[in-house]
Amino acid sequence: MTALLEVRHATRRFAGLVAVSDVSFTLAPGEILGLIGPNGAGKTTLISLISGTLPPSEGEVLFQGESINRLPAFRRARLGIGRTFQIMRPFPGLSVLDNVAVGALFGRGGGQAQLARAREQARACLEFVGLGKFIDQRADELGGPGRKRLELAKALAMQPKVLLCDEVMAGLNHVEIDEVIDVIRKVRDQGISVLVIEHVIKAIKSLSDRLLVLHHGEKIADGTPDEVLANPTVVQAYLGKKRT
Numbered sequence: 259m260t261a262l263l264e265v266r267h268a269t270r271r272f273a274g275l276v277a278v279s280d281v282s283f284t285l286a287p288g289e290i291l292g293l294i295g296p297n298g299a300g301k302t303t304l305i306s307l308i309s310g311t312l313p314p315s316e317g318e319v320l321f322q323g324e325s326i327n328r329l330p331a332f333r334r335a336r337l338g339i340g341r342t343f344q345i346m347r348p349f350p351g352l353s354v355l356d357n358v359a360v361g362a363l364f365g366r367g368g369g370q371a372q373l374a375r376a377r378e379q380a381r382a383c384l385e386f387v388g389l390g391k392f393i394d395q396r397a398d399e400l401g402g403p404g405r406k407r408l409e410l411a412k413a414l415a416m417q418p419k420v421l422l423c424d425e426v427m428a429g430l431n432h433v434e435i436d437e438v439i440d441v442i443r444k445v446r447d448q449g450i451s452v453l454v455i456e457h458v459i460k461a462i463k464s465l466s467d468r469l470l471v472l473h474h475g476e477k478i479a480d481g482t483p484d485e486v487l488a489n490p491t492v493v494q495a496y497l498g499k500k501r502t
């Protein structure tokens with residue numbers, strides 16, 4: 259199957275530090291790929307190279323078979339690459355609905371031209387992530403779990419073909435994690451490919467079709483969750499001890 263997204267030999271340096279080192283992988287249409295690794299392994303940097311918020315030092319990102327290296331982040335969003343941010347900064351003073359409507363206004367294909375249509379789309383995305391009751395509340399009054407869902411809704415309102423999720427389950431309790439897993443599965447059921455960064459191994463294992471592991475910026479494993487989590491290099495670098 260042709261990859262929807264392909265990263266070829268991506269490297270990103272910050273002065274003397276190599277945050278991402280010669281990483282290659284593909285993401286197939288409708289696939290959920292989990293991206294794991296210790297703190298500082300380069301996961302967020304890799305997502306930023308794909309979404310275009312950071313340029314690579316070397317290497318290439320292809321979307322639907324074409325290089326997107328020269329495209330700025332907003333052009334990549336218009337093509338259908340959506341992401342959430344680990345550090346959530348809702349537009350202060352705007353309602354939950356209008357925070358998400360902003361995503362709809364600037365999404366795939368240039369987004370909705372009319373605010374009323376953008377709000378309609380935003381409302382549907384907020385229902386989808388379980389924030390339907392909070393649309394009129396100010397977004398900066400949402401708590402941590404609500405902000406995580408808001409990030410997801412904002413990215414979904416852009417009608418992406420691929421969704422890059424940066425720790426959307428961090429700080430959530432078990433019930434909330436299960437709810438977010440359900441949302442991500444439903445996203446995939448709509449045909450959207452998903453790349454998920456997550457530290458909660460149980461969650462990422464049950465959610466992902468494939469796992470990719472970064473360590474000191476390098477890809478040390480790529481395979482099915484069972485294979486990867488039993489890989490001795492992964493156990494030593496990340497898990498610390500054997501898990502079931």
Ligand SMILES: Nc1ncnc2c1ncn2[C@@H]1O[C@H](COP(=O)(O)OP(=O)(O)OP(=O)(O)O)[C@@H](O)[C@H]1O
Pocket residue numbers: 272275277295296297298299300301302303304
């Ligand atoms: N803008 C930057 N300038 C300098 N160094 C950076 C920058 N962004 C990231 N780094 C460094 O690059 C390395 C990889 O960081 P990154 O945030 O990608 O890791 P991560 O795997 O996402 O970590 P975490 O799980 O803690 O979020 C770290 O050593 C980090 O300090």
